[in-house]
Amino acid sequence: MQKSKSPPLPSTPTGRIRHRRRWHSHEVVPDVSKLNGSLLLVNDQNKYRSMRIRTFSSLWMLGSVILILYLGHLYICAMVVVIQIFMASELFHLLRRAHEDKRLPGFKFINWHFFFTAMLYVYGRILSQQLVNTVTSDKFFYKLLSGLIKYQMVICYFAYIAGMMWFILSLKKKMYKYQFGQYAWTHMILIVVFVQSSFTVANIFEGIFWFLLPASLIAVNDVVAYFCGFFFGKTPLIKLSPKKTREGFIGASVATILSAFLLANILGRFQWLTCPRKDLSTGWLQCDPGPLFKPEYYPLPAWIPQWFPWKEISVLPVQWHALCLGLFASIIAPFGGFFASGFKRAFKIKDFGDIIPGHGGFTDRMDCQMVMAIFAYIYHQSFIIPQTNTVEMILDQIIRNLSFEDQEVLYLKLGQIFQ
């Protein structure tokens, strides 16, 4: 989700204007060209009005995101699910052709069938522990739920097989190619949409911090890249997106890494953001956030002048991890945006949808976020959890979550490693 930067040459014809309207950007229409930043925005009523619309919708989005963050984990998950549904419906519509669709009644329901199967599977796996922890009061409900979790794989598999059989039985002569293309397209969409959103949800329940920090870094990267390109942009970056410049890219990288360091410090002080949520409740959270969020104090070196107000800096250990996240967000996450740009060029579409006024659809907003969400989850699983998970914590998990028989089975399995 990069900001578009104006090209340096004044001869760009208006035909190649790609109105990439982005999230709270100060969009510059390309015929107002810049040469070393010497020209300023042309005083044009239309441009200001469109900028106002865009800023207004951006602020509205920002405000609602902050409200949802305040409300808690469950509401954030609900927001993720809603965004998923919108993204999926935009993408499903994209490569559908109205002519063929008229001859295939009921075919688009197959898409939604697969969507709900995927949702059942993904959220069932990720939230099974949390669900079990929530529903403990009623005996019947608990049995129902644990039965569902136990047979979740079978249920989802049969739902998928039902969808596949439905697809095969609905194949119509002379429409085979279109139908198979749609089937493949559906699978690709669902994979793209669900992998990243399931990882996002898993991260949310580990602590809102691990969802908020990567998302903010992408936003910061976009905004700073826009402004750096606006003022300093000269050499183009990649053929796919001709308006991106190297200066914008490098400036944004520096700014993103710095702000990752600072933002981690600020966000890490709130228990609401750093505590994991073990069940599906919505109440207040209190916990021991773990060694990652306890500040360490470093005394400032001697060469800092006297008027500097702080004598020692407090650094949360998580800030070093945030540096890695910032590095990824600035260097690799923009490739998600390039992928989406290339895709739109390949299929000659301007935007994925038009839900958000002044911007495109949801997929336009989420293209870089998707790559970042996956990385944030994998980073968390591989580097954060091993640091915070000690023998005691795993032992507690074993005692708390497994029955006695299961514990003995686990004991036997562990024993095989040491033979």
Add this chain to the structure above:
Amino acid sequence: MQKDNDSGGPSTPSGLSGRLRRRKGSNEVPPEVVKANGSHLLVDDTNKYKSMLIRTYSSVWMIGGFAFIIYMGHLYIWAMVVVIQIFMARELFNLLRRAHEDRRLPGFRLLNWHFFFTAMLFVYGRILNQRLANTVTSDNFLHKLVTGFIKYHMVTCYFLYIAGFMWFILTLKKKMYKYQFGQYAWTHMILIVVFTQSSFTVANIFEGIFWFLLPASLIVIDDIAAYFFGFFLGRTPLIKISPKKTWEGFIGASFATIVSAFVLANILGRFQWLTCPRKDLSTGWLLCDPGPLFKPDYFTVPQWVPQWFPWREISVLPVQWHALALGLFSSIIAPFGGFFASGFKRAFKFKDFGDSIPGHGGITDRMDCQMVMAVFAFIYHQSFIVSQSVSIEAIMDQILMNLTFKEQRALFMKLEQIIQERSTTPSSAITNPRDYEVISDRENVLHIATRNVKMNGSSLGERSLFYQYSGMPWRLVSFHQLYHLLEAFLLVAFKFKDFGDSII
């Protein structure tokens, strides 16, 4: 992988010879030899016999090779699956490639194989990480290497994938965008189809060759039986996509498959080589206790069976009932894999996926129904045979990935201590089974007292009270004491109540 059954009606002319679908181990009858109610027999034609000879020869060779590999063991079967995978992927990659565009995109094919090897690393790393850990315990250096691999497995595969992703974006060429994106999507779909089923197959193999051999054999039997039933009795067509399949073939094959599932499970279940799981990556002989599923139950034959029947009692392995479910699936739902492949070939207008096997098509032609069956066999096994909860897997994964060898050993010792303590101390204070029953009979008791009710851990009650009393997730010890106190109190209270009732 259904057999082609000749459709009824003498009006199918020789023009249909173009749609000849040659299948494994079949006595394929070309459509010129048309059947009407099975009245015609094979026309005496040397060409047809020669092609049947070729096909039979390659089928026998395949079956022989397959049996040899089964004898060699789990690791070799895994290698066979990997080889089949590579061939399938190569056939499918080549399928939708267009030579003209490919010349202008050098190195684009390498991208496919890069994704292929990333997928292989990911899938087999996940499935076999526990067995890998079990194998390498002797050498310290190798163990560190293996532990490191397991720990950073996900990150490694992710960065390999991202590298491929970035490579793809950087090689996008103007005016070829649509072709390249199409190829990218096609690569992903192929890899998903090929790797899902083969990874599940490998997981099943290490649970016991039986769980790989039985489903595969059922598909083969279903094909052959469907061919012969259609050959002799075939009349009403089954589905528009495959005009040569008939209802009679389908129903006859279903019946035959279910019966042979029952019988085959009995035969295969008697060999320990097939039923024992492999816990590590060794290749030696296996000895184990196969478990209650493979111990025969004896049923006496009922009275109405005539005297000349040689057996007075039948031994049935409990696994045979599960095999019935597998047989049902393979006869009714697995053929849809074949229909899918047929429809796909019609959609993109080619006759076969490849030509690796003489007399048959490519490897994908052989494997289309097997793929659907392999996925089902794995899911069935995980859900109904292995009654293991997802939690054990998750915690085992955590232990393998997050702890060093020393920490794993420490955890092991502590767990040992806990289990021993629990078995020696009369911790529950429920020594009299009568009291235990009394409590469990009462439905209105707080269910923390019903320890013999098998829910997800007897720590169930702990959790419900726990969240009301304490906000600290890691402080559990004091709550254990509270739990036992409450339990003892309830026990005593109900004892008194009954005592009081019995007096009155």
